[in-house]
Amino acid sequence: MRGLPILVSIILFSISLVTSKSYPNSVVDNFLQCLPKHYRNPSKPIAKAIYTPTHPSFQSVYELHTYNLRVLTQANATHKPMAIVAALHESHVQAAVICAKESGLQVRIRSGGHDYEGLSFSSSVPFVIIDLSNLRSIKIDMKTETAWVQAGATTGELYYRIAEKSKVHAFPAGVCTTLGIGGHFTGGGYGNMLRKFGLSIDNVVDAQLINAKGRILNRKSMGEDVFWAIRGGGGTSFGIILSWKIKLVRVPPKVTVFQVAKTLEQGATVLVHKWLQVSHKLDKDIFIRIMPVTVAGTGNGNSTVRVSFIGHYLGRTNRLLPLVNASFPELGLQRKDCTEMSWIESTLYWAGFPNGTSTDVLLNRVPNKVFFKTKSDYLKNVMPKAGLETLWKVMMEIGNMWMQMSPYGGRMAEISESETAFAHRAGTLYLVQYTAHWSEGSSEATKKYVELMRKLYAEMAPYVSTKPREVFLNYRDLDIGSNNTDFEAAKVYGAKYFKGNFQRLAEVKAKIDPHNFFKNEQSIPPFPSF
Ligand SMILES: Cc1cc2nc3c(=O)[nH]c(=O)nc-3n(C[C@H](O)[C@H](O)[C@H](O)COP(=O)(O)OP(=O)(O)OC[C@H]3O[C@@H](n4cnc5c(N)ncnc54)[C@H](O)[C@@H]3O)c2cc1C
Ligand SMILES: *[C@@H]1O[C@H](CO)[C@@H](O)[C@H](O)[C@H]1NC(C)=O
Ligand SMILES: *[C@@H]1O[C@H](CO)[C@@H](O)[C@H](O)[C@H]1NC(C)=O
Ligand SMILES: *[C@@H]1O[C@H](CO)[C@@H](O)[C@H](O)[C@H]1NC(C)=O
Ligand SMILES: *[C@@H]1O[C@H](CO)[C@@H](O)[C@H](O)[C@H]1NC(C)=O
Numbered sequence: 001m002r003g004l005p006i007l008v009s010i011i012l013f014s015i016s017l018v019t020s021k022s023y024p025n026s027v028v029d030n031f032l033q034c035l036p037k038h039y040r041n042p043s044k045p046i047a048k049a050i051y052t053p054t055h056p057s058f059q060s061v062y063e064l065h066t067y068n069l070r071v072l073t074q075a076n077a078t079h080k081p082m083a084i085v086a087a088l089h090e091s092h093v094q095a096a097v098i099c100a101k102e103s104g105l106q107v108r109i110r111s112g113g114h115d116y117e118g119l120s121f122s123s124s125v126p127f128v129i130i131d132l133s134n135l136r137s138i139k140i141d142m143k144t145e146t147a148w149v150q151a152g153a154t155t156g157e158l159y160y161r162i163a164e165k166s167k168v169h170a171f172p173a174g175v176c177t178t179l180g181i182g183g184h185f186t187g188g189g190y191g192n193m194l195r196k197f198g199l200s201i202d203n204v205v206d207a208q209l210i211n212a213k214g215r216i217l218n219r220k221s222m223g224e225d226v227f228w229a230i231r232g233g234g235g236t237s238f239g240i241i242l243s244w245k246i247k248l249v250r251v252p253p254k255v256t257v258f259q260v261a262k263t264l265e266q267g268a269t270v271l272v273h274k275w276l277q278v279s280h281k282l283d284k285d286i287f288i289r290i291m292p293v294t295v296a297g298t299g300n301g302n303s304t305v306r307v308s309f310i311g312h313y314l315g316r317t318n319r320l321l322p323l324v325n326a327s328f329p330e331l332g333l334q335r336k337d338c339t340e341m342s343w344i345e346s347t348l349y350w351a352g353f354p355n356g357t358s359t360d361v362l363l364n365r366v367p368n369k370v371f372f373k374t375k376s377d378y379l380k381n382v383m384p385k386a387g388l389e390t391l392w393k394v395m396m397e398i399g400n401m402w403m404q405m406s407p408y409g410g411r412m413a414e415i416s417e418s419e420t421a422f423a424h425r426a427g428t429l430y431l432v433q434y435t436a437h438w439s440e441g442s443s444e445a446t447k448k449y450v451e452l453m454r455k456l457y458a459e460m461a462p463y464v465s466t467k468p469r470e471v472f473l474n475y476r477d478l479d480i481g482s483n484n485t486d487f488e489a490a491k492v493y494g495a496k497y498f499k500g501n502f503q504r505l506a507e508v509k510a511k512i513d514p515h516n517f518f519k520n521e522q523s524i525p526p527f528p529s530f
């Protein structure tokens with residue numbers, strides 16, 4: 001049954017690979033001529049949503065929602081989209097899907113553009129971008145403590161709108177305030193409340209998804225399998241997420257934040273080693289992340305690593321201090337290190353805005369772009385001091401590095417690996433992010449840092465999860481493989497991102513998108529039928 005469609009899609013894929021250098025205009029013309037035939041809302045003309053390379057705003061629309069300058073600079077010079085449909089209405093998304101399929105064009109889906117490898121705005125095959133950034137309404141219903149949030153809304157906008165309605169409600173999601181809800185949630189979505197409330201997807205109760213036929217489905221009509229898959233499996237492979245329905249969580253009127261920093265010379269290694277033993281077991285209301293950064297040497301001083309311990313507590317300082325003192329007295333946390341504030345103010349603190357910044361900055365949707373390469377790991381065991389020392393040594397060799405290590409445990413360990421497609425649950429102690437950043441756009445700089453990051457990754461292998469070496473989908477890394485047509489080949493990165501859930505994801509894919517229309521370089525191919 002499924003054999004023929006797969007064959008057809010493989011043929012289509014091969015054709016698009018062959019044509020990737022020539023970008024035939026006829027294909028785009030077919031696509032553009034098809035669009036008006038398929039939109040059904042005369043009050044929202046689709047012409048206003050279409051940007052082709054000759055449009056005066058094409059370049060700015062293309063670059064606006066992008067984060068990684070490493071990818072953008074390269075894609076901009078070699079493989080731009082053949083068109084961008086920046087939908088102003090959901091019917092524009094439907095038309096774009098139907099017409100791209102008819103014309104044999106691949107689509108890339110973009111909400112906030114923060115993908116670490118830029119898979120929402122770049123590809124080596126001809127493609128069009130379906131951009132959702134204009135679809136960003138947020139409708140909050142305080143009676144049911146739920147909200148419908150469109151894919152193009154940012155985390156900052158969501159936090160701001162919640163705080164407008166209530167000072168004691170919140171939503172657990174990322175600390176960066178310009179992330180697109182569309183891409184962010186579907187990869188898992190976590191922030192400083194994950195030990196209490198789990199991931200964003202653990203608090204999602206419904207969704208609207210456009211399938212490959214251009215139909216809008218909800219949880220009931222897509223079925224529990226698809227609803228399971230888009231919670232952690234990445235939307236890319238299954239359809240276009242238009243909106244999520246979320247359940248708000250309750251937070252106290254005051255939360256406490258703190259920060260303590262120590263360099264290697266001030267004993268950071270011993271402190272981090274203790275932190276590794278305790279922070280995943282602390283009270284669920286406490287989240288202490290560490291952020292090691294490289295500090296360049298000055299004068300006679302050598303370079304070093306400075307580790308910040310950044311804390312979030314869902315309660316007041318008086319209760320926090322004895323809790324931390326009981327299990328982590330070495331941190332030496334003092335009242336003067338702690339600040340009490342409302343939850344919404346804490347989102348500004350975590351996003352790095354200076355004290356006193358107005359919450360209006362949460363409505364700032366455009367990120368500052370950065371050249372960077374990130375890799376991620378999961379820890380199942382406490383890393384020995386030797387591992388930490390290797391880590392600091394390589395970080396200082398690379399320079400220009402920052403890291404985040406975030407404790408799991410708490411609520412994360414109570415949810416089974418198969419409840420959603422996100423599989424890194426009980427037994428996972430820490431999520432580790434390694435990032436090198438630089439400011440020169442040259443391909444030499446890119447090559448240098450990417451190679452150094454691969455070296456760091458190799459050196460850390462003895463200390464992190466194995467079989468598979470797990471990776472966080474939201475910290476996308478193309479180094480772990482890419483093949484969106486072959487199940488066996490995709491299994492390699494599939495196991496790293498999804499562990500035992502990969503096969504079920506491929507089975508769901510075979511049901512909802514057997515022709516493999518929705519894909520990118522790391523999407524999930526349909527489970528083969530024999
Ligand atoms: C500065 C920064 C801070 C971050 N902080 C955190 C954090 O605290 N917690 C965390 O969990 N992650 C964090 N991330 C990672 C972030 O969650 C992912 O990059 C996420 O994919 C971004 O979503 P987006 O919509 O902005 O990106 P996009 O690049 O638009 O999309 C990412 C991926 O999802 C697909 N996609 C996008 N929209 C849709 C849609 N509507 N339907 C189907 N597929 C879609 C895209 O095709 C792409 O493959 C951070 C990233 C950055 C750059
Ligand atoms: C992309 O290319 C255009 C020229 O085609 C140039 O003006 C622009 O600065 C480039 N952007 C980036 C981020 O490299
Ligand atoms: C810098 O490192 C060298 C070699 O490890 C060491 O001898 C020297 O004391 C260090 N200097 C400072 C200021 O720490
Ligand atoms: C921490 O606990 C120890 C005893 O366990 C106590 O002596 C000390 O005063 C406490 N410090 C703070 C800041 O509460
Ligand atoms: C932030 O500013 C307020 C006054 O505007 C001050 O009371 C508070 O201590 C400051 N907090 C920090 C962490 O600097």
Ligand SMILES: *[C@@H]1O[C@H](CO)[C@@H](O)[C@H](O)[C@H]1NC(C)=O
Nearest residue numbers: 482483484485486488489490
């Ligand atoms: C994907 O895997 C198949 C089978 O192993 C192979 O023929 C094909 O070239 C691969 N495609 C890519 C893009 O690597």
